[in-house]
Structures are given as C-alpha cells and as structure tokens.
Amino acid sequence: MQDIKRLQKHPKAECILSEPVWFQWVLIGVAVGFVIIFLIAPLLMVFGQALAKGWGAYWEAIREPDSFKAIQLTLLTAAISVPLNLIFGVVAAWLIAKFDFWGKNFLLTLIDLPFAISPIISGLIFVLLFGMQGLLGPWLSQYNIKIVFAVPGIILATVFVTFPFVARELIPVMQSLGSEEEEAALVLGANGWQTFFKVTLPNIKWGLLYGVILCNARAMGEFGAVSVVSGHIRGQTNTIPLQVEILYNEYNFTAAFAVASLLAFLALVTLIVKHVVEWKSGRHLSGTLH
Amino acid sequence: MSIKVEHIMKKFGSFQALNDVSLEIPSGELVALLGPSGSGKTTLLRIIAGLEQPDSGKISFHGEDATGQSVSQRQVGFVFQHYALFRNMTVFENVAFGLRVKPRRERLPETEIRAKVHQLLKLVQMEWYADRYPSQLSGGQRQRIALARALAVEPKVLLLDEPFGALDAKVRKELRRWIRQLHDEIHITSIFVTHDQEEALEVADRVVVMNNGRIEQIGTPEEVYEHPANLFVYQFLGDINLFQGRVDGNRIKVGNSEVAFPGLVGAAIPEDKTAIAYARPHELEVYGESQGENAIEAEVRHIRAIGPTVRLELRRRDNGGYLEAEMTKERFHELKVKVGERVFVELRNLKVFVEDYQI
Amino acid sequence: MRKSKNILPGFGPSLGYTVTYISLVLLIPLAMVFLKTFTMSWESFWKTVTDPRVLASYRLSFTASFAGAALNGIFGLLLAWVLVRYRFPGQKIIDALLDLPFAMPTAVAGISLTTLYSANGWFGQHLERIGIKVAYTPLGIVVALTFIGLPFVVRTIQPVLQDLDKEYEEAAASLGASRWQTFSRVIFPALVPSWLTGFTLAFARALGEYGSVVFISGNMPMRTEIAPLLIRTKLEQFDYTGATAIALVMMIISFILLLIINLLQSWNRRRLAQP
Numbered sequence: 038m039q040d041i042k043r044l045q046k047h048p049k050a051e052c053i054l055s056e057p058v059w060f061q062w063v064l065i066g067v068a069v070g071f072v073i074i075f076l077i078a079p080l081l082m083v084f085g086q087a088l089a090k091g092w093g094a095y096w097e098a099i100r101e102p103d104s105f106k107a108i109q110l111t112l113l114t115a116a117i118s119v120p121l122n123l124i125f126g127v128v129a130a131w132l133i134a135k136f137d138f139w140g141k142n143f144l145l146t147l148i149d150l151p152f153a154i155s156p157i158i159s160g161l162i163f164v165l166l167f168g169m170q171g172l173l174g175p176w177l178s179q180y181n182i183k184i185v186f187a188v189p190g191i192i193l194a195t196v197f198v199t200f201p202f203v204a205r206e207l208i209p210v211m212q213s214l215g216s217e218e219e220e221a222a223l224v225l226g227a228n229g230w231q232t233f234f235k236v237t238l239p240n241i242k243w244g245l246l247y248g249v250i251l252c253n254a255r256a257m258g259e260f261g262a263v264s265v266v267s268g269h270i271r272g273q274t275n276t277i278p279l280q281v282e283i284l285y286n287e288y289n290f291t292a293a294f295a296v297a298s299l300l301a302f303l304a305l306v307t308l309i310v311k312h313v314v315e316w317k318s319g320r321h322l323s324g325t326l327h
Numbered sequence: 328m329s330i331k332v333e334h335i336m337k338k339f340g341s342f343q344a345l346n347d348v349s350l351e352i353p354s355g356e357l358v359a360l361l362g363p364s365g366s367g368k369t370t371l372l373r374i375i376a377g378l379e380q381p382d383s384g385k386i387s388f389h390g391e392d393a394t395g396q397s398v399s400q401r402q403v404g405f406v407f408q409h410y411a412l413f414r415n416m417t418v419f420e421n422v423a424f425g426l427r428v429k430p431r432r433e434r435l436p437e438t439e440i441r442a443k444v445h446q447l448l449k450l451v452q453m454e455w456y457a458d459r460y461p462s463q464l465s466g467g468q469r470q471r472i473a474l475a476r477a478l479a480v481e482p483k484v485l486l487l488d489e490p491f492g493a494l495d496a497k498v499r500k501e502l503r504r505w506i507r508q509l510h511d512e513i514h515i516t517s518i519f520v521t522h523d524q525e526e527a528l529e530v531a532d533r534v535v536v537m538n539n540g541r542i543e544q545i546g547t548p549e550e551v552y553e554h555p556a557n558l559f560v561y562q563f564l565g566d567i568n569l570f571q572g573r574v575d576g577n578r579i580k581v582g583n584s585e586v587a588f589p590g591l592v593g594a595a596i597p598e599d600k601t602a603i604a605y606a607r608p609h610e611l612e613v614y615g616e617s618q619g620e621n622a623i624e625a626e627v628r629h630i631r632a633i634g635p636t637v638r639l640e641l642r643r644r645d646n647g648g649y650l651e652a653e654m655t656k657e658r659f660h661e662l663k664v665k666v667g668e669r670v671f672v673e674l675r676n677l678k679v680f681v682e683d684y685q686i
Numbered sequence: 687m688r689k690s691k692n693i694l695p696g697f698g699p700s701l702g703y704t705v706t707y708i709s710l711v712l713l714i715p716l717a718m719v720f721l722k723t724f725t726m727s728w729e730s731f732w733k734t735v736t737d738p739r740v741l742a743s744y745r746l747s748f749t750a751s752f753a754g755a756a757l758n759g760i761f762g763l764l765l766a767w768v769l770v771r772y773r774f775p776g777q778k779i780i781d782a783l784l785d786l787p788f789a790m791p792t793a794v795a796g797i798s799l800t801t802l803y804s805a806n807g808w809f810g811q812h813l814e815r816i817g818i819k820v821a822y823t824p825l826g827i828v829v830a831l832t833f834i835g836l837p838f839v840v841r842t843i844q845p846v847l848q849d850l851d852k853e854y855e856e857a858a859a860s861l862g863a864s865r866w867q868t869f870s871r872v873i874f875p876a877l878v879p880s881w882l883t884g885f886t887l888a889f890a891r892a893l894g895e896y897g898s899v900v901f902i903s904g905n906m907p908m909r910t911e912i913a914p915l916l917i918r919t920k921l922e923q924f925d926y927t928g929a930t931a932i933a934l935v936m937m938i939i940s941f942i943l944l945l946i947i948n949l950l951q952s953w954n955r956r957r958l959a960q961p
Contacts, residue, residue, distance in 0.1 A: 055771075055865075056865060061772055064764060064767065064768050064772075065768050065772055065774050067761075067764060068761070068764050068765045068768040068769075068780075069768075069774075069776070069780065071761045071764075071765065072765070072780050072783065072784070074809075075829075075832060075833055075836060076783050076784070076786050076787070076833075076836065077783065078802055078808065078809070079795060079798040079799055079802060079833065080783075080786065080790075080798075082798045082801055082802050082808070083794060083798050086798075086801060125703075125704070125707050128700045128703050128704055128707075129700070129704045129707075131696060131700050132696075132697070132700040132701055132704050135694050136694070136697050136701075138697075138701070144704065144705075144708070146944065146948065147708055147712060147713075148708070149944065150712060150716075150944070151712070152891075153890055153894070153940045153941070153943065153944045154716075154894060154937060154940055155893070155894025155895070155896065155913075155914045155917075155933075155936060155940070156792075156894065156895075156896050156897065156914070157894070157896050157914040157915075157917050157918055157933075158719070158894070158914075158917065158933045158936065158937060161719070161917060161921065161929060161930065161933055162715040162716055162718050162719060163715060164921065164926070165715075165718035165719065165721075165722050165926065165930065166714070166715050166718050168926070170924075170926050171718070172718065172721070196711055197711055197712065197715065200711055200712070216694060217407050217409060217411035218411050218412075218413055218414070219694055220378055220398075220405075220407070220411065220693070220694070221405070221407060221411040221412075221413070221476075222413070222424065222428070223378075223397075223398050223399055223693065223694070223695075224376060224377075224378070224398055224399070224403065224404070224405040224477075225399075225424055225425030225428065225476065225477075225479075225480055226399045226402075226425055226428055226429060226480060227399070227424070227425075227428040228399070228428070228695075229694075229695035229696055231428045232694075232695070235413075235424075235428070236413055236415075239415035240414065240415060251788075251789070254789050254791075257791070258790070258791025258792070258793070258794070259791070260791055260792050260793040260896070260897035261792065261896035261897050261914070264896075264918075265918065265921060277791075278791050278792075278793040278794070278897070279793075281793050281794065281797065282793055282901075285797045285901065290801070293797060294797070294798075294801075297791075297793070297794040297797060297798070300790070300791045300793075300794050301790060301794050303789075304786060304789035304790040304791070304794075305789075307785075307789040308782050308783065308785055308786065308789055309782075311782070311785060312782050377693065378693050379693070380693070397693070398693050
C-alpha cells in the first residue's frame with residue numbers, strides 16, 4: 038500500500054492528491070466484493086459441484102462414453118478451426134499493420150463483425166446456407182453431403198465465431214512495432230519469407246501465442262452458434278458445452294459440472310497464459326477479447 | 328560509385344514531398360541532405376535506397392538505371408533513424424544478418440562470416456559487445472552497430488537517415504567526428520540526412536539544402552555558407568539581422584545611413600524600391616563612438632558573455648528595431664560597453680535577396 | 687487501391703487472401719439473413735417482428751442488457767480505479783481474474799450462476815429468505831449479463847487511467863480544487879469516451895448473449911424469454927423465415943451499436959492525441 042504509507046506520513050498534505058485511507062479501503066472492499074460475488078463464486082461453484090461426489094465420480098463422468106466422444110469432437114473442431122484462423126490472423130494483421138490502402142477501416146470493421154453478432158445468429162446463417170430449406174441444402178443432399186446438424190456445420194460455425202481472435206490480437210502488436218526492422222532486413226538483401234520468419238515472427242510470437250490460446254478457448258467453449266447447427270445427437274454431434282447442457286437438463290449435475298470443469302480449467306490456463314505473455318512482452322495486451 | 332538523380336517527383340496524398348529534384352553525387356563523396364522537417368530530404372534518401380518508389384523520375388548508380396530495381400537489388404547500405412536493429416537478435420547476429428540471408432551459392436562459409444563480423448565490430452569499436460542484445464546498448468553503441476550491419480554486405484553506397492538525431496549532444500559530437508574519419512578510411516559514397524546545419528557544414532564534403540520538396544542549393548560547406556543562393560539558404564544556415572532600406576544602385580539606405588552592399592543575389596532591383604538587407608550577427612561591427620555617418624546608433628539591452636564569443640542584444644535608436652551582434656571576447660573587452668550604453672553599428676557584407684521570401 | 691507504395695512484400699497476396707477468406711467465412715453466410723428476409727412480404731415481416739411475444743423479448747433483451755451494462759459501468763469504473771490507483775493484497779489475482787468472462791465458456795457460466803442463485807444455492811437460499819428470487823426471473827438474466835460484460839468497462843478504462851498524467855491532478859489541486867472536484871472535473875471527463883465505449887461494448891455483447899442466459903432465465907414466453915432464445919425456438923419449430931426476420935432486426939441493431947463503438951473509439955483517440 039504505497040499510497041497509504043505515504044499518506045500516513047503526511048496525512049494532511051497528501052489528502053488533496055489522494056483519498057483518505059478509510060475511503061480507499063471502502064472502495065477496495067466494494068470492488069473486491071463485486072469480484073467475489075460475480076467472478077470467484079461462479080468459478081468455485083464449477084469445481085465445487087464437479088467434485089461434490091469425490092474424485093471417483095468425477096472421473097466416471099468424464100470417462101462416460103458420450104462425454105468422451107464430446108471431448109474428442111471438441112478437440113477435432115479446435116484442431117481445424119484454430120489453424121485456419123491462425124493463418125488468416127497473421128495474413129490479415131500483416132496486411133493491415135504494414136500497408137495503407139483504401140478501405141482498410143472497413144476491412145477492420147468486418148473482422149470485428151463476429152464479435153457483434155449474437156452466437157445464435159452465427160449458427161442461424163449456416164442453417165440458412167446449408168440446411169434442407171437453405172440455399173445449398175437441396176443441392177448438397179443430392180450428393181449426400183450433410184453439413185448442418187453434422188460435424189462440418191459445427192466446424193464452420195466455430196470458424197466463424199473465432200475468426201477475429203488472432204487478427205485482433207496481432208494487429209495492435211504489429212502496428213506498434215512499425216516496419217523499420219522489416220525494411221532493414223530487405224535493404225540487407227533478405228527476401229519476403231526470410232524477413233517474415235527471421236524478423237517479424239520472433240517479434241510477434243507472444244502476441245501470437247496469446248491470440249491462439251484465446252481462439253482455442255473460444256473454439257472449445259462456443260455454445261450458442263454450435264448448439265444451433267449441431268444435431269444434438271449424443272455421442273456424434275455433441276461438443277463439450279452441448280454435452281454440459283444435456284447433462285444439466287437431465288439433472289445430472291455432478292456430471293454436468295465435471296465436464297464443465299474441463300472448460301473452466303481451460304479458461305484458467307488461458308488467463309495464466311495471458312499473464313505470462315504480458316510479463317514476457319512487458320506490456321498490456323489489448324482488452325479486445327470480447 | 329556515383330549516384331545520379333533526375334527529375335524525381337513524389338506525392339503523398341495531396342502533399343508534394345519532392346518536386347522535380349535532380350542531383351548528381353560523384354563517387355566517394357560524403358554528402359549532407361540538409362533541410363527543415365517536411366522538406367523532403369528523408370523521402371529523397373528513401374527513394375535513392377529503393378524504400379519508396381518515385382512517382383516519376385530516374386535514379387542511376389554509376390550510370391546504370393536503378394529506378395526499377397528493388398531495394399535488395401540496389402545493394403545500398405541504409406542506417407535508419409532509430410537504427411531498426413533486430414531486437415530479437417544479438418549484436419553479432421544483427422551484423423551477420425545480411426551475410427546469412429544470401430542465397431546459398433553466394434553465401435560465405437560460416438567461418439568467414441564470423442571473421443568478417445568480428446572485423447566489422449572491430450572497425451566500429453564494438454568487438455566486446457557481440458553477445459549483447461540491442462536493448463542492452465546505449466544510443467551511440469546502437470548507432471555503431473547499425474552502421475556495421477549496413478557495411479557488412481559491402482554496399483556501394485551508404486545512406487544514413489538522421490544518423491545523429493536520436494543521440495544526446497555530447498555523443499553526437501563524438502560520433503560526428505568518428506563518421507568523418509570512417510569515411511576518410513573506407514571512401515564509400517555516402518549520403519546523410521540532417522536538419523542540423525552545424526552537423527552538415529562540419530561533416531559533409533558537399534551540402535544539399537532542401538526546402539518544400541525542392542533543392543535550394545548544392546555546394547561545399549563554404550559555398551553554401553558564404554554564398555547562399557537565396558534567402559532560405561541564408562537564414563537556414565545561421566542567425567540573421569534584418570534591415571529595411573531603399574536601394575539605390577549598389578547602395579542601400581538603412582535609416583539615415585547609407586551602406587554599400589557588395590552582394591546582390593539574383594537580378595537587379597528596380598531603383599528607388601525598398602528592400603530588405605540581411606547581415607549575420609558576426610558581420611555587425613560595433614563601436615563605442617561614431618565612426619562616420621554610415622553607422623546606426625543603438626542601445627545595448629542585454630549582454631551574453633558565455634564561451635569564446637559575446638552576443639549583444641541592441642535596440643536601434645532610429646526605429647526601435649532589435650539587432651544581434653556577435654564578437655570575440657577580446658573585442659568585447661576593448662569595447663567596454665555596459666547594458667544601457669550607446670553604441671554605433673557598422674554593417675559589413677550586407678546581403679540583399681530579390682525574391683520575396685517571408686520570414 | 688494502395689495509397690502509398692510500400693516496398694514490403696506481400697500486399698497483393700495478403701489482400702487477396704484476406705478478402706477471399708472474409709467473403710467465404712463471413713460475408714456470404716451473413717448475406718443469407720438478408721436473402722432469406724427478402725423472400726418474405728413486407729406485411730408478414732412486419733407481423734413477425736411486431737408480434738407481442740417478439741416485442742416482449744426485445745424489451746426484455748434491451749432492459750436486461752442495459753441494466754447489466756449499467757452495473758458494469760459503475761463497478762467497472764470502481765474496479766479500474768482501485769486496480770490502477772491503489773495497492774492491496776490479492777490485487778494481481780483480481781486483475782488477472784477479470785478476464786474470466788472472456789475465457790470461460792458461456793454455458794459453463796450459465797449452469798454455475800443458475801446453481802448459485804437457485805433456491806438452495808449458495809446465494810439463492812439467503813436471497814430467498816429476504817424474498818428476492820433471482821434464478822428464473824428477469825433479475826437472473828441481469829446477473830448473467832453482468833457476468834459476461836464485466837471485463838469490458840474495466841479493460842477499456844484501465845489503460846486510459848494508467849496513462850493519465852498525475853500532473854493534471856496536481857495542477858487541479860494546486861489551483862485549489864478539492865479531491866472530489868478534481869475527480870469530477872478533471873479525471874472523469876478524461877475517462878468519459880472510454881467509459882462510454884466500455885459500456886456500449888458490454889451492452890452490445892449482452893444483447894446477443896445466449897449461453898449464460900438460457901439456463902438462468904427459465905425461458906418463459908413474454909416474461910423471461912430473450913430475443914436470441916426466441917430465434918432458437920423458432921428454428922426448432924422449423925419457422926426459418928420467422929427466425930431470420932427477428933435475427934435481421936437484431937443484426938441491424940448490432941451494426942448500429944458497432945458504428946457507435948467505432949465513433950466513440952475515434953473520439954477517444956482524438957481526445958488522447960492532445961499534446
């Protein structure tokens with residue numbers, strides 16, 4: 038409590054530049070209380086409920102075949118959508134941070150768009166595009182290709198929802214780095230790929246790591262969009278969050294929370310990575326992880 | 328390697344950064360591009376390097392057209408204003424970068440690269456810092472590394488963008504002298520950009536004075552200082568005093584004194600027209616007593632006697648205008664004036680410019 | 687297309703790739719909402735989106751989102767202030783935890799909050815005793831929306847507050863302002879653009895939220911049914927056009943909010959750009 042210590046030495050002189058000590062503690066108390074009620078309690082609740090019947094029941098719930106299948110499908114979804122959006126994020130960030138062109142701001146707004154759209158609508162659009170009543174549905178069914186209410190739809194919706202994350206994280210990092218180092222590399226005779234891999238990539242690696250982790254957390258945890266396009270077929274088209282919903286609605290609370298705790302744990306890992314990245318790169322990351 | 332720049336035009340949006348710039352630099356010269364910010368000097372340097380493309384015009388190196396060549400084909404060494412050292416690489420790796428990214432058949436064996444980097448680090452007196460990262464170096468040290476890195480690829484020309492701009496005053500002076508020496512040693516055609524006239528005049532073989540995207544004058548430091556082509560060059564290179572007067576032949580009447588001016592730059596002035604004459608502070612001769620009719624009477628308002636020269640702030644008795652005079656300490660002691668005393672000023676080497684510049 | 691020619695490589699390919707990817711993943715699917723709506727007549731569109739049940743869901747979505755964003759506006763400002771200006775034990779952990787709603791899947795948050803506030807939950811049982819019901823009421827929706835919008839205000843204000851030079855406060859104090867005057871006339875005005883940005887972000891996010899609300903709301907038509915849920919319900923009844931019409935209205939509102947956010951942010955940048 039630097040402020041408070043200082044205050045105690047010169048109580049009167051400092052009051053004008055800071056608040057009285059008792060008032061500081063009141064503010065801190067209210068703020069911390071708010072965080073406990075709205076953040077810490079829900080977090081503890083997840084783990085508390087998951088382990089309410091002991092570790093044995095916890096393992097049982099996770100190893101249950103349908104839940105296990107859901108975990109597999111979630112991993113598959115993330116394994117496809119995260120690399121796609123990683124490549125997109127890097128390319129888009131390079132484009133936006135390094136070049137000035139007409140329509141740049143519009144492009145930036147488009148990249149932000151999935152943040153602004155309700156997850157339900159994000160799912161709906163794929164039903165409209167690929168569903169039986171949709172634009173391409175009848176044509177696809179001729180070839181027996183099923184996209185919505187099947188795994189491809191889940192992956193598509195996830196790609197849509199998570200596509201801003203890497204780009205959004207990298208753009209400010211690259212913009213603040215400027216282009217001088219890249220120019221220096223080119224003057225020294227490096228080609229484009231050498232410049233990117235030897236100069237740009239090492240400079241953005243921490244931001245990139247965080248973007249990927251965040252993208253991954255969202256890809257694994259997306260609920261609304263996926264729930265619209267999934268067929269809710271147990272053991273086939275259920276991801277972890279959908280499995281959580283099913284278990285919860287069946288009043289199988291311990292199992293629901295056990296499976297949910299995997300995602301909560303992933304969220305905690307994401308927060309830790311963010312912290313480490315901020316510490317490593319010595320700066321605050323942008324808060325735009327909507 | 329000589330450099331020839333012909334009729335370069337460059338616009339950024341609606342801003343005309345370079346307007347029909349032509350310039351020829353003989354092999355082995357050290358040239359300064361001098362001008363205020365926004366004068367286009369950095370843009371010109373970047374166009375020569377190939378970091379920007381001109382809208383029109385031609386660049387040739389040693390008689391060979393280089394306009395269409397990419398930055399890596401031009402084989403120039405470029406030292407960036409903020410050095411642009413690769414922050415994820417050590418000093419050694421920075422200097423070796425240009426050698427290591429060459430295509431395999433042109434690349435030196437690793438042992439030779441090592442030897443060459445060490446030789447360069449020795450040249451810039453940084454051999455003990457090979458394993459440091461740029462963030463662990465001072466500004467002056469980074470500057471030297473940036474220079475070593477640029478020299479590693481054996482460029483035909485060396486381009487430096489505000490090479491001393493980000494350094495504090497003392498380091499600046501040292502590095503200035505050092506760059507001059509280095510150039511005398513390796514004789515590579517070099518261009519550096521600066522907005523500091525003292526730096527340009529002291530270091531360069533030739534100075535190119537730029538303003539508003541145009542070249543105002545090209546010449547040796549003596550030429551541009553002693554024989555400025557126009558008012559802009561004159562006022563950019565040092566402090567000045569203004570005298571409004573009526574021109575009559577090659578004499579100008581300032582107040583009630585008439586002065587001959589040897590240097591009328593530009594075309595003749597129509598007779599009986601008012602004009603403004605200029606003199607630098609050290610070109611004002613200050614006397615304690617009247618030396619004849621041609622002196623201007625003034626009062627001493629302030630004396631600044633720091634360093635080898637003394638500056639007097641004077642107020643003209645006739646029209647209340649302020650003048651600044653500079654003299655040696657010896658002359659000041661001879662004069663024995665105090666604040667509030669009356670002095671007489673004689674003008675030497677007055678310059679009258681024809682163009683209608685505004686200051 | 688390119689304004690200044692930049693010598694860095696890859697402009698063409700990266701522009702091509704970005705535009706293609708955005709078109710395939712984003713624009714074509716989104717265009718479907720408009721295409722589908724155009725198959726409706728104006729009358730049936732109007733009838734769908736002004737149906738009492740739909741209007742009730744809009745009203746609920748708006749008021750609950752506004753309440754959640756307002757709560758976050760107040761407590762977010764307080765949290766940012768406390769985290770930037772004071773030092774206290776556990777501060778780092780609290781700061782790190784603030785991002786939890788970004789990282790935690792909404793479904794997980796939903797079941798956890800519902801359990802907390804249900805009649806025999808940690809909070810619910812005590813609130814029940816004093817006659818406050820949270821779970822399965824509009825109040826529960828506000829709680830969920832407060833949770834998911836919590837980081838926005840804090841994270842937009844924090845950097846601005848951090849960069850706010852102490853000199854301004856010292857200047858105000860030296861001119862005789864009291865602490866409260868300094869805060870209300872010097873500090874708070876500097877925070878207003880980012881505060882409004884954070885509020886609007888939280889509001890926009892809350893409007894579209896589904897996962898955390900669906901568990902705690904109870905989903906009773908006309909009472910606790912939010913607009914995204916109604917879209918979902920219509921879809922399950924295979925009323926695709928009806929769902930799309932409601933979605934279109936929500937999307938237009940989202941775009942307007944996005945526009946407001948962009949304007950606020952450019953206002954903020956201009957404010958921060960002062961010498």
